[in-house]
Amino acid sequence: MISASLDYLRDGDDAVVTVLIGGVLLLASPLVVPSILVLGYVSRVLRRTADGDDAPPVFEEWGDLLVEGAKAFAVTLVYSLLPLLVFAVAAVFGVGAAVIGSGGGDGGLLGGLIGGALALLLALAALAVSLVGLYVTPAALAAVADSGRVGDGFAVGTLWTVVTKRAYATGWLTAAVVVLAGALAIGVLSVVPVLGTIAGLFVQFYALVAAAAVIGWTWADVRPVAAEPTDTEPAERPAV
Template identity: 35%
Template sequence: MLENALLYPRRDGGWRTILIGGILSFFGFLILPIFLLHGYTVRLLRSAALDVDEPPQFNDWGELFVDGLKAFAINIVYIFVPYVLVLISVGLTVLVGEAVFGGGAAVAGLSILVGLVAMVFLLVVACTLPVALTNFAVEDRLGAAFEVKKIISAVFTREYGIAVLLSIGVGVIVVVAFTIVGLIIQLIFIAAILGATGGAGGDPTMGLGASFIGIIGFMVMIGAILIGIFVGFYIHMVVYYLLGQGCGPSLVSTPQIESSTSE
């Protein structure tokens, strides 16, 4: 499963898709690209669940945008509304604790307890949300994202559990790799600056060389960030392919798979 996931984004001219996805991610601050990326995630989950070999493309932009809006709404229901309820619960806990215990350590303990419960709840949501989005993608109905019984059944399958663990593993490896690369770039940059200035007590006339190296270092940093954006989208495709593949067998009926294959 992992090998297929790592190769999946590159199949059938996938580099064009990665390029577009990276550009949309870079311009995410304009808001509109965020909805397009959400829409592409829906397509990605649908393709993975239906076991399509090639990744979906960025086309039919209107449909992509509408699917992105729906996916964004599903995210709000699954994440933000419960998050607000958690905040309310924390507030009530503090108020009740002060009224009953008069504040102090007891209230702090209750707040910590509620915070731990909130963390567990958010972890459950993080595992459930991709399945809800996949069911919405496959059924092409907004209500499908809230079919609780079907979604929970898919969450507790062996295949989806493996997919989640593999996704976490990929994420950890990427974070560690980026951290190491970032540290190496910083060390090289610092060493170059010290070399140009002759060390901490170096000749001030070497400031021009240090400035030049500083510019080069800044350009390298910008380049690393840009590369990181495209790599990040690549990993996004890998992770959501894994998750879609993991829950797909539980969400997709056999006739649907056969019809998709015959096409």
């Protein structure tokens, strides 16, 4: 699957143009809107590959692309903020423990120890939440790309049935390997000042799309199956 994901974008008709546009958008990502457009493209990759269409999308219909990206951005933001909030609470407890401990005396020392222990526990909890977020986010993005509804990215029960499947874990690990390989390539390129860093953005886009293709193919195997609609019409009575 790794080999297929690396060939995914290269086999497209407009591969060079797509990579150039994606890299330029990442270069301008501090302006926020370009990064949202990249997320919109990733959403299209997720939807297409999940539906069995392996032809890479092109950058077009920019208004719709921005809307799709905004939905993906909202999902990514929420899953990123949760661990940050826990870390913030841990920092508050840590500062409080330092203040109490500096007060001196047995009471201050005990209070500082308790506060420090709570801060450590919260920091560990934040780390756990962060790891869970990294694992669930691709499934959430695939769900939103599939249905077009932001709420599906937070349907805990439905997502749970997906992320607990072995096929999803395998797909996630494969996508992670692709991203890490891209990161290593970027690290090598960054040795060259400026130009290497800029070239790394194009590699980053390529790796991001390849990883999205892996998640899309995985989503095709693990996506929840919609229940068949039931016939609510009353049965006709036989004529007497």
